[in-house]
Amino acid sequence: MVKINKITPLDKWNLGVSSKKPLIIAGPCSAESEEQILNTAIELQRGGIEIFRAGIWKPRTRPNCFEGVGAIGLPWLETVKKETGLLVSTEVANVKHLEQVLKHDIDLIWIGARTTANPFAIQEIADALEGCDIPVFVKNPVNPDIELWIGAIERLSQAGIKRIGAIHRGFSSYGNSKFRNIPQWQIPIELRQRIKELPILCDPSHITGNKNLIHEVSQAAMDLNFNGLIIESHINPKKALSDAQQQLTPFELIHLIDSLILRDIISSDTEFKTVLNELRHQIDVLDDKLFDILEERIKIAEQIGHYKKNNNITILQSDRWNSILENAIIKGNSKNLSEDFISKIFKAIHQESINKQTNIMNK
């Protein structure tokens, strides 16, 4: 059970922004100078953006990089607000940051991925937020652990914060990938199922780490009913002191937002519903067949388990398993099913067979 007090749905946040969908937060990775953020903000505001972001303290993976300008950047954000009318937001990673932020006229804060991964830090921030009414977005932890993400949201909710949202920024992994942080969309989808009213934004900048992939990930987020996007934009990305490769110019960002296709979540069209129901029925029938086949396959694996036990043979037969997996990938390929998908399914089936055979062996 998720222990969350009532969360205010996004359309009732009273931020003073128009109710245009989706909610867009845009601005540079880092505030570098007053001039840089103001020039970026002016162009974003001209393009219709209503909420500005800029990191003041930057949690960098390696030392000796630009780690943010620190608290001197907070009055710059106030200047942006005064000059452009934009709402302003920044990241807090600890109670010291929060105390500084609350002394300035900052409209919204977010908790970064490395902070969400640390329950001590989150609890301290939650305690310090008690009695405040500021909206807080919680980024997913760097590791793909939905309980940790929900735990952070619970801690803030229990401190009385009502305007809580989540930001999906992808998950760290070892080795090469097209993405800087793998999206693993099933995790934010599960979060939506578990906390129904929670607004969820997508951060395609930190997912991709590459300005050329931001459109495709933003569109995917829109097609998965995310409530909005937080995207990095810098007046001169090439000169950015952090995350230069993923920042768009304000012009590029506005063009990208305008080109997103926004589809309806539901349709009242009866023909659409009839066709969809028919197709879903076909899926249900196939799912039932899948269950029958899995049941049959596991029963045979159990027979093999008994047979191996009676003959005093070990469960794992590496050669046999390697050849099953190899053949499955080749067959999957010929049926337009990706290697990743087939190998995940077959590994899961194999693991279940091993579990059943282990039970039989040790009975």
Ligand code: PEP
């Ligand atoms: C950021 O939004 O600037 C940031 C540091 O992101 P994350 O916490 O997702 O790495």
Ligand code: MN
């Ligand atoms: Mn960044």
